[in-house]
Amino acid sequence: MESSDWIKEIVSVFSLKTLTPVQIRSVRPDRLVKMARRIESFERSCPQCRDHKKELNQTLVPFKENSELTDEALHAYLNMFRNLLDHLKTEHKLVYPGHYAALYTLPGMVLGAAFWLSLRWIYNEISVINLPLKMGLLVSLFIGLAIGRYLGHIKDKKYIQADKKLY
Numbered sequence: 001m002e003s004s005d006w007i008k009e010i011v012s013v014f015s016l017k018t019l020t021p022v023q024i025r026s027v028r029p030d031r032l033v034k035m036a037r038r039i040e041s042f043e044r045s046c047p048q049c050r051d052h053k054k055e056l057n058q059t060l061v062p063f064k065e066n067s068e069l070t071d072e073a074l075h076a077y078l079n080m081f082r083n084l085l086d087h088l089k090t091e092h093k094l095v096y097p098g099h100y101a102a103l104y105t106l107p108g109m110v111l112g113a114a115f116w117l118s119l120r121w122i123y124n125e126i127s128v129i130n131l132p133l134k135m136g137l138l139v140s141l142f143i144g145l146a147i148g149r150y151l152g153h154i155k156d157k158k159y160i161q162a163d164k165k166l167y
């Protein structure tokens, strides 16, 4: 992907600034760059993206200075990061990678268990031998989990193909 001067500048800010490993984990420069690309694609039509761009530029100023990053500067940056992320999620409908796979896991398990419990109940009503509870429950939980994750994965893939990934 061709990078604009603005993106190149952001990348260079992070390549020049020495951050501790702990800072890198909270600053997430890679994710910021990806979100900045999103701002660029939306800023013409979205005034809020233009505001986020200004805020981003402001919070990056301390990163360009040749001194240690203050807690205030880091705090302002993380605030901006969170606001930008929220905006891209709610206004532009972007999603986290693997969002739906994670989201569908629990409902899948619940449905799997519910399916097993009703099946067992019906079976025990009509048959003399009772189905064992635990083993079937374990298996159905696992199958429900797998189906939930699989369906979520398919949906995630659609978002990736539609270029709707947050970072």
Ligand SMILES: [Zn+2]
Residues within 6 Å of the ligand: 042, 046, 047, 048, 049, 050, 087, 091, 092
């Ligand atoms: Zn926007």
